[in-house]
Amino acid sequence: MVCVAHELLDARNLICPMPVIRTQQRVVQLDRGQVLEVRCTDPGALFDIPAWCRINGHTVISTETQGDEFTVRLQVGDK
DSSP: OOOOOSEEEEETTOOTTHHHHHHHHHHTTSOTTOEEEEEESOTTHHHHHHHHHHHHTOEEEEEEEETTEEEEEEEOOOO
């Protein structure tokens, strides 16, 4: 099943903790069930964003690495 992102967050060229902070700021603007795709260049985001999702009730759909870019797709849960 392919899950298409409803929203895109460009967090490239930001260093920790900014990708997570920007993700948090965007998620509060979204409705439950929407999908957010976060694109990053900070490799730590592949661990930090999923950890933040687990704590805050959101679901990581996928993570992906292409060269120096990382993508995390998440589905917004209950806030």
